[in-house]
Amino acid sequence: MKHFLLVLTGVAAFFIGKGQTVCPVIPLPVKAVKESGVFPMSAQTVICAGDASLQPLAVYLRGELQRRYQLPVTVGKKAGATTIYLKQSGKDTNVDAYTLIVNKKAITIAAAHREGIFNGIATLLQLSTAATSHGGVLTIDGWKITDAPQYAWRGLMLDESRFFFGKKKVLQLLDWMAFYKLNRFHWHLTDVPGWRLEIRRYPLLTTVGGIGNIVDSTAPAAYYTQEDIREIVAYAGLRNITVVPEIDMPGHAAAANRAYPAFDGGGTDRYPRFTFNPGREGTYQYLSDILTETAQLFPAGMIHLGGDEVTFGNAGWDSDTGITRLKQQHGLKDRKAVEDYFIQRMADTVLRLHNKVMAWDEIATATLPADSTIVCWWRHDKPEALAMALDKGYSVVLCPRLPFYFDFVQDSSHHIGRRWAKGAFNSLETVYNFSAAELPSVPGHASQVLGVQACIWTETVHNDNRLDFLLFPRISALAETAWTPADRKNFKGFTDRLKTQQQLYKQAGLYYFDIFNPGWHKESGKSADHYID
Structure with a gap:
């Protein structure tokens, strides 16, 4: 700023x-x-x-x-x-x-x-x-x-696998999070396009896996050194922000598999090299080594293991001899059972590192310790996943696509970005009006809901301006939804206060979406061919 x-x-x-x-x-x-x-x-x-x-x-x-x-x-x-x-x-x-x-x-x-x-x-x-x-x-x-806030978890997730922003932009984002009392920075550092976290035991993860982004698969390797990570974590900590790293597994592993193909579990024509191989014992030691270094860099007390969308690229598991043997040894009937087995083993590693396990809502089917597991419910069209997580006693962070995926367009006039069925999108007002109490499975489990989080996936984000445009002013609505009790909220009053905030955005040089003058900054960017979270 x-x-x-x-x-x-x-x-x-x-x-x-x-x-x-x-x-x-x-x-x-x-x-x-x-x-x-x-x-x-x-x-x-x-x-x-x-x-x-x-x-x-x-x-x-x-x-x-x-x-x-x-x-x-x-x-x-x-x-x-x-x-x-x-x-x-x-x-x-x-x-x-x-x-x-x-x-x-x-x-x-x-x-x-x-x-x-x-x-x-x-x-x-x-x-x-x-x-x-x-x-x-x-x-x-x-x-x-x-x-005092209504939620302890007031979060924002940034995907830097698809597009790498670098330290200066991340520090600026942390400043704005602190300004709005957001206190959890979920950092999506590994995925198909690139691996962005230096792991010294496996240097090829960054020198090879760090090559490319969503725009250019040959872009020079871009990643954060361990010194960068320590600086950013300390900067966040002073601002009351906990940084939660995500090491995505067993899917979304293509960048890592380019670097170390010995642990590749295969994929599909559309999503090659998509999974880690759960049928190779060496895979577990390899990933445990990575998680050990990660835990040393991030004092959050939790590590996010991903765990989502494994079905996009695990068809090859049916013909892998190692996985076939694993299924026979442990009585695993199908690919989902293999996925749960994998998650449970990697969760054991996280727990041995004295961290809690965090992952997307697909892991609700796994058997994990309730007092050490946090589920991010993201599939708004799968309320049964939220219900299962709550019924099992897991803590939950609410980040449903609608309204908390900020890669969705935010105005009816916008065309670059995602929409859901019948053109649904995530306007400022829908972000502001979200209420956990309206979710059928939450009553009776309110104490398990840690809070809410918005996610910025970067398929259509190819520069800082596009990030600003998607984030501001919706970050302010997220902040009030996370903090202020429902009986104190009023969208008209909020937008009155927002007029002041938009002056601050202008002074800070942000390329924000002006809800009062939508033509002030034009929508920019390039639509993605497909989206994979």
Whole structure:
């Protein structure tokens, strides 16, 4: 994000009804009361962290104020002419809960946990975008905010196998996630087009498997080194974002199989080299080695194993002698049983690494430990998969294609991207109006629903502008759907607040879709011949 303008005309507050001022923050806080008076933030302002563990957050806030407004506030132990206090106190069981009080003397952000302090900082930074500036003083309106999200998991998935964006763009995306209090970055790093994660024990995964993308199968190898990964994970961690890596298996394995064909389980004419081979014992050690290095790079405490769409390329399993032998030894009656056996073995590896197992909803048929398994329900047309996962006691992240696949078009005038039956697409309003309570299998299992997540698959994304266009402003609707209780949500009120946000997009140089002026940025990109998630 580039520097924000210091004055946003006409966006300091919005009014609905007589005398009721609506907080200009996305996602909308649970409770926000407008207070009299304003806080004058200046070079004389001091950020005081009440505990040494909060010092990195104080430094982060100082850096953001400097970056956005060239405002040289300081971090210190003693109060200044005006002071921002970060205080860790209380015993709230919701780690993301916080209170924020802004008055003429001080700003106080208080929470029981570090995550809550960060969320309070994010809200303060959004309030600052509605402030006015004069003579080196940023004037922030008074507010008393008590807030906590409805979901602990507020996620975004980025597919970089099909198109590699690189570190600069990913860091920018993490900044916007933090701005909107999104806290899970699901990173799809391996798939058919390319392998994007350096594994030192198997260097060909990147030097050979990293060659190509969805546009050009001969593009030079592009991937993240382990040093890149550590930098990005640390950057995300400071912003209260957990990075969850996905190593897709046993399908979507073509890039890996180009590099190490000994573990190739075959495919089809349309999807060659699509699977790892579950009938070769060496496959399990090979993948265990990969998962071990992955776990060392990502402290998330969970690894996503993919597990989706294996049927696209596993027909060759029926004629593979090793797989035939495996079926006989373990009484596996068909390819689906072989798939479940494979997932269960690789899940055992993940569990031995002291990580939880995460995967797409096809794994609901496997037998896995309920307290260590997270299922991503993505097939909106397969509600039975969600019901099965919940009935088995698995935790669930809701990311159904409709409305959370952001590679779907977002406006009736758009033609590049996906649509579903009868032309269904994912507009800003459908993202905003999603409610888990309307899913038939959720009542009675609400405690198993960790949260929601949007996914950006990149078949039609061939540059940064196209990514921006698909993501903004739908990322803001995702944020409010993940955070704000249904009884506080109102699409009209949301779009009023969004007008401010779109000014920020413009200032940041994003190629966003303007819902108020759809012709502002033209749809660009190239339609895909087919989609494979």
